[in-house]
Amino acid sequence: MILKKVWLFYYEGFRDMSPRGKKLWFIIFIKLFVMFAILKIFFFPNILKENFHSDKERIEHIEKQLIITPKKD
Amino acid sequence: MEHIDWGLVNWSRAQFALTALYHWIFVPLTLGLSFMLAIMETIYYKTGDEKWLKIEKFWLKLFGINFAIGVATGIILEFEFGTNWSNYSWFVGDIFGAPLAIEGIMAFFMESTFIAIMFFGWNKVSKKAHLISTWLVAIGSNLSALWILVANGWMQNPVGMKFNPDTMRNEMENFWDVLFNPVAINKFIHTITSAYTFSALFVIGVSAWLILKNKDKLYAKYSMIIASVFGFLAIIATIITGDGSAKQVAKYQPMKLAAMEGLYKGSRGAPLIAVGTPTIRNGSLIKSIEDDLAGRNQEKVKIEGFEIPYGLSILAFNDPNAFVPGIKDLVEGNPKEGIRSYKERIKSGKIAIEALANYKKAKKEGKESEAKKYLEIFRAHFDDFGYGYFDKLGVEELIPPVTITFMSFHTMVLLGTWFLIFFYLVYRAVQKDNIEKKKWLLKLGVWGIFFGWLAQELGWITAEAGRMPWVIQDLMPTMVAVSHLHKENVMLTFALFFIVFTALLIAEIKIMITTIKNGFSN
Structure with missing residues (x-):
């Protein structure tokens, strides 16, 4: 019953929205799509999660990165 | 790496x-x-x-x-x-x-x-x-x-x-x-109150535009009353927490403060530059600093501008005679004032990095007592850990972009001071019901949206550019974090x-x- 009320609250809210409000939601939808379905998947992988299979490998990788002092090129 | x-x-x-x-x-x-x-x-x-x-x-x-x-x-x-x-x-x-x-x-x-x-x-x-x-x-x-x-x-x-x-x-x-964390709490209040200031400027700016266009003037004026009072209180809180922020920067990030003020050589009773430019006659400031540190400089590095005597010492430490370290003091150290040099910290950081490497090696080889010894060395030098990465790079890499930090900070402060006056003027004009006649104030109000946004972004640039090269202060520089x-x-x-x-x-x-x-x- 409560779930139905909540559903109707949102449903009627979106249904009765002004055309400008609907346009805004369309922009939001495009933005979220670009962010999660394009940018995140194709351009922003989680390097440590994807390139290494276990925390042990990740620790070893970070170790290599942190215990060498960089030189000037 | x-x-x-x-x-x-x-x-x-x-x-x-x-x-x-x-x-x-x-x-x-x-x-x-x-x-x-x-x-x-x-x-x-x-x-x-x-x-x-x-x-x-x-x-x-x-x-x-x-x-x-x-x-x-x-x-x-x-x-x-x-x-x-x-x-x-x-x-x-x-x-x-x-x-x-x-x-x-x-x-x-x-x-x-x-x-x-x-x-x-x-x-x-x-x-x-x-x-x-x-x-x-x-x-x-x-x-x-x-x-x-x-x-x-x-x-x-x-x-x-x-x-x-x-x-x-x-x-x-x-x-x-x-x-x-005192830095977090002060930063939170400073950031949100500055955001309130910008929002108040936005409400005033939009309302001013509507009045200039002769539209919904009554509603716009009521909005202005709320926004000017809200903005006035917000900018006062922003100024107070900005002062708190300066004291914390002086304590935890002295190089950032030196960059914000373009303070090259520290002193007791240090003046505050109210308005100035961070350039010197021949070439850029940062180049001059690098030259001076390398002993090549022909002329003194100085930021020229209008100074408030003792201002920086008071701002940083609430004491007109307090010593405020400059870039040179931090890089070269100042034993009289108890300031360790960057060279010393780099050496200490290098010991921490080597101890970490040796600890990991001893652990892999199962040499527990050796690992324990290296861990103790590492812990003793951990506060300087990040400096160790600059061993082969040179101390100049530890100086933030002075010109950007200086200009961002000073422009932000000037804008903040103007906002305080502006909110008062708007409130008085609306209260006296003569704001419609003050076209200049209304036009300034519309521009206020841009200036409010600018002050916000400049505040962020001051905080973030000023702490370079650190992504985590003293522990991790950006070049290692990437x-x-x-x-x-x-x-x-x-x-x-x-x-x-x-x-x-x-x-x-x-x-x-x-x-x-x-x-x-x-």
Whole structure:
């Protein structure tokens, strides 16, 4: 019953929205799509999660990165 | 990571800066407008005057547009942590993750529930329930900012954690130390009150434009009254916390303060430069500093400008005779004033890095007593850990971009001072009912939206550029924090992000202008 009320609250809210409000939601939808379905998947992988299979490998990788002092090129 | 790809480091920094600057276009308006909406709706609730409902609904529309376009822009920053800053992400461990997770959950539940009531609930919930929802949105969005600034405050002053060399990450030892980190608390109040200031300038600017266009003047004036009082109180709080911030910077990030003030050589009773330019006669300031440090400088490095005697010593330490270290004191050390040189800290940091390497080696070989010995050495030098990375690079890499930091800080302070006067002038003019005659003030009001936004961004640049090269103060520089990617990939995502978010910004501004043109009556 409560779930139905909540559903109707949102449903009627979106249904009765002004055309400008609907346009805004369309922009939001495009933005979220670009962010999660394009940018995140194709351009922003989680390097440590994807390139290494276990925390042990990740620790070893970070170790290599942190215990060498960089030189000037 | 023996050789640094500076192109990669700088593009990664540029990308993060661009994302944060874009994100921060939307956030301050959400933070401040939500409270002004709550105040306007409270007046409506108390008086039952329909005029206030009309005013509330107009600003609610603008709040909604801004919120909708700005929502989730911050998530890109979190993507970047995993992709561009993976070493950093691992190193900070749960200290950064915990506040961000709390923020995510809080933002989702508070905002998705109560914002829906704000927009959809006018005829569906009682007036009281609607008012409570509006206040909860204001409180919720500001609490979201708290968690982000707790994470940022920790980067400026890392406390409440212990580095675990076995996992190569920092582990939280005391949540309350992280939460009540003095830098985080002051930063939170300074940031949100400056956001309120910008929001007040936005309300005044839009109202001024409507008055100039001879539209809905009464509603615009009522809005101005709320915004000028709100803005006046906000800018006072911003100035007070700005003073607190300067004292914390002096204590925890003295190089940042030296860059903010362009203070090359420290002194007791140090003056404050009220207005000045960070250039000298022949060439750039930073070049002169580098030359001077290398003993090549022919003329004294000095920032020229109008000085307030003893101002900086008072600002930094509440004492007119306090010693404020300059860039030279920090780099070369000043034993008389108890300041260790960067060379000394680099040496100590190098010992920490070597001890860590030896500890890991001894552990792998099962030499426990040796590992214990190296761990003790590592812990004794951990405070200088990040300096060790500059062993082969030279101390000049430890100096932040002085010109950018100086100019950002001084322009921000000048704008903040102007806002204080401006809010007073607007309040007096509306109260005397002669604002319509003061076209110059109305025009300045419209420009105030831009200047408010500019001051916000300059504040962020001062805080972030001034702490360079550190991503975590004294522990991790940007060049170590960055992931090993191809520079071209970062350039590509920079361009993509720039195009997508500029398009969104244009869309927002267009929708907002249309809504403003329609005014209160529509």
